[in-house]
Amino acid sequence: xAALTVSRILHAGYVFECDGTRIAFDTIFENPxxxxxxxxxxxxxxxxxxxxxxFDAVFISHFHDDHCSLExxxxxxxxxxxxxYCLFDELFDMVRQLGFTRVHALRLxxxxxxxxxxxxxxxxxxxxxxxxxxxxxxGLNVLNVVDSWIDDAALxxxxxxxxxxxxxxxxxxxxxxxxxxPSRAAPAPPALPEDWLTQLRALAPRHVVPSSCQFALExxxxxNRAFFPISYxxxxxxVEAALPQARVxxxxxxxxxxxxxxxxxxxxxxxxxxxxxxxxVDYGYAGNADAPPTSEIARHFPALTDAQWTRVLDYCRTGxxxxxxxxxxxxxxxxxxxxxxxxxxxxxxAVTCFRYxxxxxxxxxxxxxxxxxxxxTDIPAIKLYAALALGESLTSMxxxxxxxxxxxxxxxxxxxxxxxxxxxxxxxxxxxxxxYQRAQLRRLQGLAD
Numbered sequence: 001x002a003a004l005t006v007s008r009i010l011h012a013g014y015v016f017e018c019d020g021t022r023i024a025f026d027t028i029f030e031n032p033x034x035x036x037x038x039x040x041x042x043x044x045x046x047x048x049x050x051x052x053x054x055f056d057a058v059f060i061s062h063f064h065d066d067h068c069s070l071e072x073x074x075x076x077x078x079x080x081x082x083x084x085y086c087l088f089d090e091l092f093d094m095v096r097q098l099g100f101t102r103v104h105a106l107r108l109x110x111x112x113x114x115x116x117x118x119x120x121x122x123x124x125x126x127x128x129x130x131x132x133x134x135x136x137x138x139g140l141n142v143l144n145v146v147d148s149w150i151d152d153a154a155l156x157x158x159x160x161x162x163x164x165x166x167x168x169x170x171x172x173x174x175x176x177x178x179x180x181x182p183s184r185a186a187p188a189p190p191a192l193p194e195d196w197l198t199q200l201r202a203l204a205p206r207h208v209v210p211s212s213c214q215f216a217l218e219x220x221x222x223x224n225r226a227f228f229p230i231s232y233x234x235x236x237x238x239v240e241a242a243l244p245q246a247r248v249x250x251x252x253x254x255x256x257x258x259x260x261x262x263x264x265x266x267x268x269x270x271x272x273x274x275x276x277x278x279x280x281v282d283y284g285y286a287g288n289a290d291a292p293p294t295s296e297i298a299r300h301f302p303a304l305t306d307a308q309w310t311r312v313l314d315y316c317r318t319g320x321x322x323x324x325x326x327x328x329x330x331x332x333x334x335x336x337x338x339x340x341x342x343x344x345x346x347x348x349x350a351v352t353c354f355r356y357x358x359x360x361x362x363x364x365x366x367x368x369x370x371x372x373x374x375x376x377t378d379i380p381a382i383k384l385y386a387a388l389a390l391g392e393s394l395t396s397m398x399x400x401x402x403x404x405x406x407x408x409x410x411x412x413x414x415x416x417x418x419x420x421x422x423x424x425x426x427x428x429x430x431x432x433x434x435x436y437q438r439a440q441l442r443r444l445q446g447l448a449d
Contacts, residue, residue, distance in 0.1 A: 002138035006166070007256035007270050010039055011066055012146045012212045014168070015055075015270065018137040021115030023057045025133060025144060026067040029075055034066045034436070035386070036396035037215040040283075042276040043253040049272035050075045057081045057114045059106070061121075061146040062130035063091050065393060065436040066215075074098060074444055083112055085121055085131040088433045094441050106131065122158065124148030134161060140259055142166045143203065147212040155199055164205040166259055169196075171210035171235045172228050176394065178288070179226050181401045181419050187287030188229045197242040207264050208248050210235045216283075217396060220300055225286040232282050252279050294400050298345035298380035308385045309346075315388060316342060316354045317365070323427040324356075324363040333417035334358060338374035339366065340423055344381040352381070358423060375414075376404050377424045387428045391439035394425065 007015040011033070012026040029050050031039040054077060060068045063086045073082070078099040084091060085106040095103050106112070106121045108131065113119075118136040125148060133144040141163065147170040150158070173193060178185035200208065210232055217223040236248040249264055251257060254273035258265045304312065320342075329335065337359040344352045355370055356363045378400040386392035401422050402414060420426075429435070 001260050001262070002140070003258050003260040004138045004140050004142070005256055005258050005267050006142070006251075007267075008251040008253050009270070009273060010043065010253045011037075011214050012061065012144075012168075012170075014144065016117065016135060016137070016142075018116045021056050021117060022054070023059065023114055023117055023119070024055045025059050026061055026146065027058055027072055027076070028066065028069055029072040030069060033069060033072075033215070034395060035390065035392050036217060037066060038217065038219075039253060040214055040216040041252055041279040041281045044274050044276055046272040046274060047075055051077075053077075053272065055080055057083060057112070057117075057119075059112075059119060059133060060084045060086075061133065061144075061148075062086065063088065063434065063437070064130070065391070067146070068437065070094060070098060070437050070440040070444060073100070076100075081114075083119075087128060090434050091437065094434070094437050097441060098444065123154050125151045125154065134158075139261070140165045142168070142259075143205070144168045145170055145211065150199055155202060159202050162204060164203050166207045166209065166264070167200070167203055167205040168209045168211035169200065169239075170212035171232075172213040172230055172283075174213065175227055175229065177419055179223055179291075180394075180399055180422075181403070182226065182288035182291040183403050184414075184419075185288060188285075190229045190231070190234060190285050192230060192235065192238045197238065200239060200243055200246075204243070205246055207259070208239055208243070208246050209251050210248070211251075214253065218300065222291055222297075223396075225284060226288055226291070228283040229285045230283065231285070294343070294345050294378040294380065294398065294403075295349035295351065297398050298347060298382070299349050301347055301380055301382045303347040304382055304385055308389075309381065311388060312344065312381055312385050313352075315384070316344070320424075320427050321356065321363040321365070323430060324358065324423060325361060327426055327430055329360050331418050331421045333413060333421060334423075335360065339371045340375045340377070341373055342424060343376070343378045344384060345378065346381050356423070363423070372407055372410070373404070374406070374410055375402060375423065377401055377422055378403060379424065384424075384428075389439070391436035393436060394429070399424065 005017040010028050013028050014025045016023050029045045081102040083104045083106050108121050108123050111120045116137045120134040122132040124130045124132050130148050132148050135142040239248050254269040256267035256269050258267040340356045340358050342354045355366050357366045383397040401419050
């Protein structure tokens, strides 16, 4: 009987095998990945065995660092054909600088054939960033949603591709924005969004795997109780109730399943993804309860070196204002002058504060008498350094925004403001694309920061 073997690497990473041909998706071979996303359940990777693997093609859905890591790609044979969905030429240049010689840009709805596999990138809701994949082989039809959202038009096109034998569905409504301002964010219900169930009913797959996410933050992190509202158990319960004909199958890292016309069957696991400790673990959600102050969080991190601290202070004294002056306007809230306080916490929890008067086109340092505060940002100093030098992303920076009580007029206006208009967020990420990968490339090339 014709069959397809599907194996989980981590997060959105998979290996597909059919008739001796092996292809992989979103290959992350790191734990932690994205600097501070720790595999959940825990695993380790056998780098020597990974270097021995030969894939007939690797597909990458988008450039986010939890899907496209140069340090993971560095373990692969340089003759491996790489297919990337990305609108930025810089990523292709960086991958080629690693030595890969067969690097291709994916186009939506343009198929790629690799042996028995017919792989088609499909449009996600944010087509400027990410894509999904339709994989056909052995007469079977698989949809890898990666961690995309699906709009009505894309759903209609996917429904037209039925029947679906397997859907890899991103099962978490991560709250990476809400945890930035926990005192101002309402807790999420620990349930699947109704539109997910509607979309799954429309797709009507035979099998559903709760996909993507598979990570936690540091063991001490309060994010582990606030980031992930949906448990594996809740996902299975709700999906099976909504799709009684479907089978929900959890696949932890290393797990392999053989898919054929009769269903999903256990297969030998990947021997280079090695489970560590208990694997039958689940997410627990406690809303925004007990968010510790940034001073306490900062104590979990080591001290900056003198040179690193100097770089952070120089940025706050001069560099930040220069960057802010070049930014485009951000939302209605910052259309008028505001006094912003940036607070840096060191490894001992001690704070260093900077105040700025912000107005369209400029930022200037002011003292405590510069006027009433209109915005606050707290951050561990080491995380600001990591963002500047190492490409660390917002997910694990422990930034805290507007965790204060302002005057009544400011509070009314803040109710309509967008957290991601935060001045530090905008200054750090104004370059937009590829900071994480650029930092990786410098390390791989042995270049000091």
